[in-house]
Amino acid sequence: MKFLVCLKQVPDSTVRVKVGGDRRSIAAEGITWSISPYDEYAIELALERKDADASTVVSVVTVGPARSRDALRQALAMGCDDATLVTSEADLSALDVAKALAAVVNEAKPDVVLCGKQASDDDQGLVGPALAEALGWPHVGMLTKLVPGASGLELWREVEGGHEVWSAAPPVVALVHKSEKEPRYPSLPGIMKAKRKEIPEKDLASCGVTPGAPRPEVALMDLPPQRGQGKVWKLDGDAKGVAEQVAKALREEAKVV
Amino acid sequence: MKVLVVAERKDGEVRRVTLEMAARAASFGEVEVVAVKGERYSPLTHGAAVADRAADADLVLVGATLNGRDLAARVAAKLGRAYAADCTDVRVGDGLTVDRPMYAGKVRATARLPLPAVASVRPGAWTLPAGAAAPAIAEIDPAADDGRLRFVRFEPTASGGKRVSLAEARVVVSAGRGLKGPENWKIVEDLADALGAATGASRAVTDAGWRPNEEQVGQTGKTVTPDLYVALGISGAIQHLAGMTSSKVIVAVNKDPDADIFKIADYGVVGDLFEFVPAFTDALKRVRGT
Numbered sequence: 001m002k003f004l005v006c007l008k009q010v011p012d013s014t015v016r017v018k019v020g021g022d023r024r025s026i027a028a029e030g031i032t033w034s035i036s037p038y039d040e041y042a043i044e045l046a047l048e049r050k051d052a053d054a055s056t057v058v059s060v061v062t063v064g065p066a067r068s069r070d071a072l073r074q075a076l077a078m079g080c081d082d083a084t085l086v087t088s089e090a091d092l093s094a095l096d097v098a099k100a101l102a103a104v105v106n107e108a109k110p111d112v113v114l115c116g117k118q119a120s121d122d123d124q125g126l127v128g129p130a131l132a133e134a135l136g137w138p139h140v141g142m143l144t145k146l147v148p149g150a151s152g153l154e155l156w157r158e159v160e161g162g163h164e165v166w167s168a169a170p171p172v173v174a175l176v177h178k179s180e181k182e183p184r185y186p187s188l189p190g191i192m193k194a195k196r197k198e199i200p201e202k203d204l205a206s207c208g209v210t211p212g213a214p215r216p217e218v219a220l221m222d223l224p225p226q227r228g229q230g231k232v233w234k235l236d237g238d239a240k241g242v243a244e245q246v247a248k249a250l251r252e253e254a255k256v257v
Numbered sequence: 258m259k260v261l262v263v264a265e266r267k268d269g270e271v272r273r274v275t276l277e278m279a280a281r282a283a284s285f286g287e288v289e290v291v292a293v294k295g296e297r298y299s300p301l302t303h304g305a306a307v308a309d310r311a312a313d314a315d316l317v318l319v320g321a322t323l324n325g326r327d328l329a330a331r332v333a334a335k336l337g338r339a340y341a342a343d344c345t346d347v348r349v350g351d352g353l354t355v356d357r358p359m360y361a362g363k364v365r366a367t368a369r370l371p372l373p374a375v376a377s378v379r380p381g382a383w384t385l386p387a388g389a390a391a392p393a394i395a396e397i398d399p400a401a402d403d404g405r406l407r408f409v410r411f412e413p414t415a416s417g418g419k420r421v422s423l424a425e426a427r428v429v430v431s432a433g434r435g436l437k438g439p440e441n442w443k444i445v446e447d448l449a450d451a452l453g454a455a456t457g458a459s460r461a462v463t464d465a466g467w468r469p470n471e472e473q474v475g476q477t478g479k480t481v482t483p484d485l486y487v488a489l490g491i492s493g494a495i496q497h498l499a500g501m502t503s504s505k506v507i508v509a510v511n512k513d514p515d516a517d518i519f520k521i522a523d524y525g526v527v528g529d530l531f532e533f534v535p536a537f538t539d540a541l542k543r544v545r546g547t
């Protein structure tokens with residue numbers, strides 16, 4: 001079975017983002033870049049299939065600026081087989097990204113395309129469904145598990161109170177929420193191998209994309225209001241007394257209970 | 258201005274977020290509320306049905322629930338329209354202006370969208386006016402099912418109780434690794450019961466399998482904005498804060514006085530949660546007279 005994982009390079013989850021001087025984007029200084037967390041889970045889910053069946057092929061693709069090559073390298077070092085970079089320095093509409101990805105899918109002909117449920121920069125969750133739409137394929141969201149079943153693939157999706165298990169005949173797009181295991185770290189041999197791998201590059205034109213699909217334009221960015229240091233109690237053996245005071249403060253001062 | 262509000266039901270009842278959207282959208286223009294028939298959501302058959310009905314709508318509003326976000330994205334893609342997810346406000350006039358989180362909730366952004374557009378709206382973003390009349394809901398048929406996706410079965414989460422859902426709760430009680438193990442969860446539940454709260458967890462807790470994934474709060478879990486968030490034995494890693502820092506009031510209990518969670522807590526208790534929590538539960542019952 002052939003997997004294609006779509007990934008996006010985003011600011012690492014540990015980055016304390018700051019708003020830039022234009023107040024419409026984040027400040028570029030001090031950002032370290034990583035694969036978006038849900039995309040890492042997607043890679044892990046696909047690689048687990050490969051662990052179970054060595055004939056499985058796992059490809060990765062990203063549409064992004066030249067620095068995204070590092071994210072692809074990281075995926076190769078984790079154990080993915082090949083990578084494609086669609087270069088675009090401009091920040092594109094999700095619908096245009098989906099169109100570019102669809103061109104790559106049509107060439108690579110994977111059975112399963114995995115996306116993250118949302119990228120942790122725009123927090124939108126649009127590219128996956130838009131890619132499925134562009135391909136005319138079904139999609140399944142909130143994926144946490146993927147196993148071969150009696151009649152096609154069994155796709156587990158997290159819902160309130162449990163999981164729905166769906167069966168799909170490939171090709172299908174799935175949007176990953178979590179993997180059972182933590183995403184693996186690249187191994188040393190993996191890193192060496194990844195260094196030597198060639199990453200073919202394409203541009204938007206060769207994917208048949210002329211950017212311009214409608215999208216939100218950020219007008220203003222803000223950080224959530226700074227929260228001041230609040231009131232602090234030390235227990236010092238008087239749990240009952242402190243509990244009484246906190247409960248009272250919540251009732252009379254904060255008025256939330 | 259024509260607004261299409263997509264209704265969602267849970268256990269046969271219309272979700273509150275549907276009512277919130279219908280009430281607010283009345284100030285935007287002409288509103289139609291639709292629900293897709295059938296009890297199980299499928300992106301293929303529901304997406305096509307809603308997109309079909311939305312062809313002449315200027316704005317489509319969907320609740321930013323799990324299924325709502327999935328549906329809204331597919332509908333926007335199908336119609337080739339601008340889309341904004343998880344909005345905390347939507348304003349009409351010279352296009353559309355929305356407020357929404359970005360960067361895993363670390364940033365609040367205001368964005369402009371050209372009309373026609375699709376937006377998913379966070380439950381609780383709009384307060385439901387007292388005495389708002391329930392909207393009339395037009396039932397629409399799902400599109401024909403071509404069988405490419407087949408629902409097989411439902412696997413309930415073993416510990417999934419009948420609590421308020423995390424995303425909609427006005428009070429959330431969350432616990433972290435400081436709880437030591439799943440066997441101690443009872444004190445969290447007792448406190449949550451005393452407050453009528455939903456329970457949440459840090460990723461350390463969900464990864465360890467002490468609690469189901471769906472309770473995880475943070476960057477790779479849920480973003481919550483309750484009136485009261487209680488963090489028990491949670492250190493306050495940046496990824497956890499991303500999911501709860503916009504809560505109105507935050508209470509933190511941690512035995513480490515230097516824990517980062519205290520930097521954002523309105524009320525902090527330095528000490529052993531196992532001593533404090535049962536006493537707190539009792540004290541709350543007393544002040545609330547329950």
Ligand SMILES: Cc1cc2nc3c(=O)[nH]c(=O)nc-3n(C[C@H](O)[C@H](O)[C@H](O)COP(=O)(O)OP(=O)(O)OC[C@H]3O[C@@H](n4cnc5c(N)ncnc54)[C@H](O)[C@@H]3O)c2cc1C
Nearest residue numbers: 433434435459460461475476477478490491492497512530
């Ligand atoms: C890409 C990425 C995404 C992530 N997403 C999330 C996310 O969505 N949500 C999330 O929560 N984390 C997330 N994390 C993980 C995050 O970095 C932290 O590891 C995690 O939040 C720690 O959980 P914790 O606070 O429960 O555990 P710890 O950091 O181990 O903290 C436990 C705390 O309990 C206190 N404690 C111990 N015993 C007691 C006691 N008896 N009484 C009182 N206090 C006590 C300790 O002092 C300590 O502060 C993510 C990480 C990455 C890399």
Ligand SMILES: Nc1ncnc2c1ncn2[C@@H]1O[C@H](COP(=O)(O)O)[C@@H](O)[C@H]1O
Nearest residue numbers: 006007063115116118119124125126127
């Ligand atoms: N530029 C991109 N290149 C490749 N995949 C992407 C890109 N942007 C988004 N995706 C995929 O789509 C998912 C959802 O992204 P988004 O719609 O931006 O929240 C991500 O988790 C990725 O899997």
